[in-house]
Amino acid sequence: MNAKVKGSALLGALLAAGVFCTAEIRATEPAATPAPAQQFEDYGDTKVIAVEPIRQMFSHKSHVVTAGLSCDSCHPDLFARKRGTAKANGDYNMASLEEGKYCGACHDGTSAFNTTGPETCKVCHGSDMKQPETIVFNIPVKSVIFEHKEHVEMGLDCASCHDREFEMRVGAAEEHPEKFTMEALYAGKYCGVCHNGTDAFASNTRCTTCHIGVKGFERRFGAAKNAEQSHTDQKH
Ligand code: HEC
Ligand code: HEC
Ligand code: HEC
Ligand code: HEC
Ligand code: HEC
Ligand code: HEC
CATH class of the missing domain: 3.90.10.10 (Cytochrome C3)
Structure with missing residues (x-):
């Protein structure tokens, strides 16, 4: 044989x-x-x-x-x-x-x-492994903001988010819009690991702190950026 x-x-x-x-x-x-x-x-x-x-x-x-x-x-x-x-x-x-x-x-x-x-x-x-300062999620809904800098400066280490909940790859969570939902956050997944009312403000409060919306996005980054529709623009 x-x-x-x-x-x-x-x-x-x-x-x-x-x-x-x-x-x-x-x-x-x-x-x-x-x-x-x-x-x-x-x-x-x-x-x-x-x-x-x-x-x-x-x-x-x-x-x-x-x-x-x-x-x-x-x-x-x-x-x-x-x-x-x-x-x-x-x-x-x-x-x-x-x-x-x-x-x-x-x-x-x-x-x-x-x-x-x-x-x-x-x-x-497969990436330069730089932590983008600001990530804006647009799937399933537009303009949810996440700041690396602020979270890291609070003293959270990389593993607290990257051991399980998030890949070190922008766009990974958004590849599963059916999973990346408020229901999941309320169940303690993704941002909800901490945004549970104990470790950080709860996910069912202060909606607009995370959801800056299309208008908020334009105020912060300008309308041109929004048209580009990219969450990695704000890298540097
Ligand atoms: C025993 C030595 C040795 C070890 C241990 C080793 N490598 Fe390599 N690796 C090489 C050599 C030799 C090359 C080819 C020469 C070069 O590209 O510098 C290479 C090439 C590569 C490449 C380019 C080729 C490709 O597959 O695309 C990658 C990526 C890579 N290594 C990743 C890793 C990772 C990740 C680890 C640990 C899990 C690892 N290597 C451990 C010797 C090693
Ligand atoms: C030879 C392959 C190789 C190269 C080149 C490499 N890494 Fe890594 N990196 C690894 C491996 C293996 C791990 C551990 C992966 C794991 O935990 O699954 C890792 C883990 C990491 C981590 C998470 C753990 C930690 O140490 O904080 C970061 C961040 C990282 N790499 C950044 C970088 C950056 C930035 C560069 C370029 C300056 C780089 N890597 C170059 C193989 C490599
Ligand atoms: C509070 C949570 C949190 C902490 C702490 C955190 N990250 Fe992240 N990181 C994220 C999220 C969320 C993403 C985007 C994941 C996604 O889109 O699925 C991300 C993405 C990344 C990426 C991908 C960049 C790219 O271009 O694809 C890198 C690299 C990264 N983080 C590195 C780090 C390093 C290094 C640390 C520690 C110094 C760290 N992160 C700490 C939440 C965190
Ligand atoms: C350059 C380093 C390198 C060389 C050479 C190498 N391996 Fe590996 N091998 C690895 C790494 C890294 C892993 C993953 C170990 C881990 O995750 O801790 C691995 C894992 C494995 C596994 C487990 C796979 C699994 O899915 O669990 C087998 C079996 C294996 N190697 C066989 C071989 C055989 C047979 C050869 C020679 C033909 C070989 N390896 C040569 C680095 C190497
Ligand atoms: C490892 C824990 C942890 C994870 C995971 C986490 N956060 Fe936070 N976050 C915090 C803490 C702690 C604070 C500050 C305490 C507070 O305001 O309650 C905070 C504050 C914030 C703030 C307000 C401060 C700022 O950065 O503007 C926003 C917005 C925010 N987080 C969004 C998110 C989003 C979106 C995710 C998921 C992509 C996420 N966070 C994941 C721990 C976390
Ligand atoms: C800690 C940050 C955070 C807070 C607070 C938050 N959200 Fe979200 N929300 C997210 C993230 C992350 C996603 C998924 C990414 C995306 O859709 O861009 C999401 C997605 C959604 C979605 C689409 C997915 C789904 O579940 O249907 C809706 C609708 C939503 N949020 C409504 C709300 C409302 C209403 C509130 C306040 C009661 C709220 N969110 C508070 C982070 C947050």
């Missing part, structure tokens, strides 16, 4: 067993460099470990095939062969990477591109 046939039989069995969760596997690479399929069938073609809520791109294929690294250059010393292990350690962050842990063992500017950017942030995260 050749490797390819064996592989597709294995894949069929895995699919039948419901082992594959497509939601967890997100492609970031355009289907370039066709890889020898059998190398990945060994471990189930883990194309991308996109760890949410912090979108991070990692491709086994680029490391094993393109860069020619052996499995033991990462496993088990830098990473366990189980997705989510690094995350569960509690120190999987940029500071550790800069100290040479995890991806930083190679991504130090010598063995591979560095993690101190600014131009490299995008390569791993």
Whole structure:
């Protein structure tokens, strides 16, 4: 039996067993460099470990095939062969990477591109990872304001919002307008984690503090900006 046939039989069995969760596997690479399929069938073609809520791109294929690294250059010393292990350690962050842990063992500017950017942030995260000062949500209703600066200056750390409720990606919550609703806020989700009347003013009060409305938006940012309809304009 050749490797390819064996592989597709294995894949069929895995699919039948419901082992594959497509939601967890997100492609970031355009289907370039066709890889020898059998190398990945060994471990189930883990194309991308996109760890949410912090979108991070990692491709086994680029490391094993393109860069020619052996499995033991990462496993088990830098990473366990189980997705989510690094995350569960509690120190999987940029500071550790800069100290040479995890991806930083190679991504130090010598063995591979560095993690101190600014131009490299995008390569791993798909964005420059700058916190936009002001975000204006327009879906499902127009002009709900969120200020990073004020929230961070209050002493809230990044994880208080980004460990679970919000991805570090503007537009992510708005991709689910059926979920991003007042009902969800009242149930303690999204902004409602804090805007519950105890940790911050309740979501069923002071509507216009969050909902600045189209007029409020124009007052604050000018009518021209509103016409652009973009929530990322106010980045800098
Ligand atoms: C450049 C580093 C690197 C190399 C080289 C590498 N891996 Fe991984 N591997 C990772 C990372 C990172 C994870 C995710 C670990 C985590 O989330 O804590 C992972 C996870 C895995 C997993 C778990 C997948 C899952 O969905 O749970 C398997 C299996 C695996 N690797 C097998 C291999 C094999 C086999 C090779 C060699 C062909 C290999 N890896 C080479 C970095 C690497
Ligand atoms: C064992 C060394 C090693 C480790 C550990 C490692 N990388 Fe890499 N990585 C490389 C090399 C070598 C390249 C290719 C050379 C370059 O681009 O500088 C590369 C390239 C990349 C690329 C560009 C290619 C692509 O896939 O788009 C990304 C993104 C990347 N690595 C992310 C990560 C992330 C995220 C981690 C940690 C989860 C990680 N790497 C861990 C060595 C490593
Ligand atoms: C080699 C890949 C790589 C590069 C380059 C990189 N990061 Fe990261 N970054 C990671 C990984 C891995 C994590 C941990 C992801 C997780 O928790 O799921 C992370 C987490 C983060 C976090 C959240 C945790 C923390 O440390 O605060 C921020 C913010 C961040 N990166 C910003 C940046 C910025 C800004 C740059 C550019 C200066 C950058 N990253 C470059 C891989 C990278
Ligand atoms: C009070 C909540 C809150 C805190 C605290 C917070 N953020 Fe955010 N952040 C958000 C929300 C909301 C979004 C937009 C998410 C969405 O649109 O789904 C966001 C988006 C982002 C983005 C995406 C930018 C882009 O261009 O896509 C980055 C990067 C980010 N935050 C970084 C940080 C960092 C770093 C910290 C800590 C210094 C932090 N945030 C603290 C709520 C918060
Ligand atoms: C981690 C907790 C937390 C989350 C999550 C959070 N907030 Fe807040 N927010 C606060 C606190 C604390 C205050 C200040 C206390 C008060 O005014 O009751 C505040 C104040 C505000 C204010 C008034 C001050 C200002 O920035 O102008 C607005 C508007 C606001 N939040 C909007 C939002 C929106 C919209 C979201 C969701 C996208 C959100 N917040 C998510 C904790 C949070
Ligand atoms: C803490 C901030 C905050 C407060 C306070 C708040 N909202 Fe919202 N509201 C949001 C966010 C965030 C969304 C979702 C994003 C969007 O629609 O732009 C939303 C969406 C909505 C929507 C559309 C989705 C749905 O649930 O039907 C309505 C209608 C709405 N709000 C009405 C209100 C009213 C009325 C009040 C006062 C009783 C109020 N909101 C108070 C943040 C807030």
